[in-house]
Amino acid sequence: MAEPLLRIESLCKSFGAVKACHDLSLEIHAGEIHALIGPNGAGKTTLLNQIAGDLTPDSGQIFLAGQEITHLPLYRRAPLGLARSYQITSVFANLSVEENMLLAIQAHHGHSFRFWGRGLKDPQLLAELGPAIETVGLSERAETIAGNLSHGEKKQLEVGMALSCKPQLLLLDEPMAGMGPGGSIELSKLIHKLKKEMTILLVEHDMEAIFSLADRITVLVYGEVVATGSVEEIRSNPAVRQAYLGEED
Numbered sequence: 001m002a003e004p005l006l007r008i009e010s011l012c013k014s015f016g017a018v019k020a021c022h023d024l025s026l027e028i029h030a031g032e033i034h035a036l037i038g039p040n041g042a043g044k045t046t047l048l049n050q051i052a053g054d055l056t057p058d059s060g061q062i063f064l065a066g067q068e069i070t071h072l073p074l075y076r077r078a079p080l081g082l083a084r085s086y087q088i089t090s091v092f093a094n095l096s097v098e099e100n101m102l103l104a105i106q107a108h109h110g111h112s113f114r115f116w117g118r119g120l121k122d123p124q125l126l127a128e129l130g131p132a133i134e135t136v137g138l139s140e141r142a143e144t145i146a147g148n149l150s151h152g153e154k155k156q157l158e159v160g161m162a163l164s165c166k167p168q169l170l171l172l173d174e175p176m177a178g179m180g181p182g183g184s185i186e187l188s189k190l191i192h193k194l195k196k197e198m199t200i201l202l203v204e205h206d207m208e209a210i211f212s213l214a215d216r217i218t219v220l221v222y223g224e225v226v227a228t229g230s231v232e233e234i235r236s237n238p239a240v241r242q243a244y245l246g247e248e249d
Contacts, residue, residue, distance in 0.1 A: 003066055005030040005199050006051070006169055010067060012062035013046055013223075020046040022055070022223040028169070031199045033191070037234075038220035044203045047220070048171050051201070053077045065168065078108075081168030082220045085158045085175060093147035097138050097157055100146055102129055104164035128164075136190060137162035152179050169199045176206045188213060211235070220226045 006028035012020040020043045036044045051062060062070045065078055073082075079091050093102050102169040105128050113219035133142050136156045141149065146157060155175055162170060170230045172191070176184045184194040188209050194200060204210050210217065211231050219240050233242055 002030070002188075004028055006201070007063040008051070009061045009063075009171075010013040011047070011050060011062070013043075013055065013057060019223045020180055021060075021203055024033040024060070024075060024220075024223065024225055026225060026228070028170075028185060028199060028201055030199050031195070032107045032196050035202045035204060035214035035217045036205070036220060037207070037210060041222075042220040043097055044220055045173060046223070047172050048084065048201070048203060052082065053170055074101050078165050081166070082171070083165040083167035083169070084171040085155070085162050085173060087178065091146045091154055091157050091161070093220070094145065096143050097149070098129060098133060098142045100157055101132050101160055104161035105129065105132065108165050120223060132160055132164055135163065135193075137186065152184075154187060155179070156190065157193060159187075159190065165196070165210075167198055169201065170194065172189075172200060172202045172204075174205065176204055184209060185248035203218055 004027035006026075008024060008026040011021050011024040012019070024043075024068045036047065046055065050057050051083065052067070052206055053072060053076075057070060057175065060070070061068055064077070064082060067080065069077055069082075081158065091174075092103065095103070102125060103123050106122075109125065129137075133139050136159055138153065138156055138160065141153060146154065149157065159172070159175065175187055175191070179187065184206060191200060191202070191213055202210070202213065214231055216230060219226050219234065219237075227234060227240050229237070
């Protein structure tokens with residue numbers, strides 16, 4: 001079997017007496033949508049923070065495409081093909097959709113933001129702008145100020161900005177949070193489309209979305225992996241149904 005794109009070995013992270021990750025090991029394979037589920041406080045976001053570089057593990061190792069990244073700072077992980085969106089959208093509210101996207105594209109190419117004016121006229125950057133906005137379904141909103149977008153559209157924009165890094169692995173932290181049914185459907189379509197281009201690690205509480213999107217699911221409880229498997233394996237796991245899905249035998 002091929003080397004997993006992401007390999008986590010015996011990861012531990014504590015906050016005082018709370019063990020947010022405890023001897024956690026996990027493998028994510030290239031081309032899959034892998035979902036992390038678990039009750040509040042299970043350690044899902046803490047795990048994403050360690051993969052992304054926002055937090056440093058107390059012990060254990062993280063490998064991306066065979067390269068250890070455990071102690072690499074966040075900014076050095078992006079060039080290796082790692083991108084992330086957060087629970088709370090982080091777009092530039094006073095800039096338009098296309099300006100937000102252009103900033104992200106500019107950052108990927110290593111352009112200095114002191115030359116923002118030049119970036120607006122750079123043919124190479126502008127050539128990527130239209131397709132990038134179209135990918136996330138915001139072409140008709142390109143000139144709209146980001147602060148005037150709906151919550152769902154802001155999520156689409158944030159995902160688009162992350163995609164500008166051309167990632168191998170995209171980390172999505174509760175992308176459906178706060179969305180109505182229409183927004184969730186559109187974002188689910190986008191995530192499914194992205195599967196053809198990259199690997200996705202998805203944290204989400206919307207179980208309908210999880211079951212429709214994921215190839216494999218890992219269940220966390222109190223910072224530990226209690227099960228990993230296909231959608232059907234997780235659905236039929238009695239321990240998972242009782243501990244997380246709220247079902248009885």
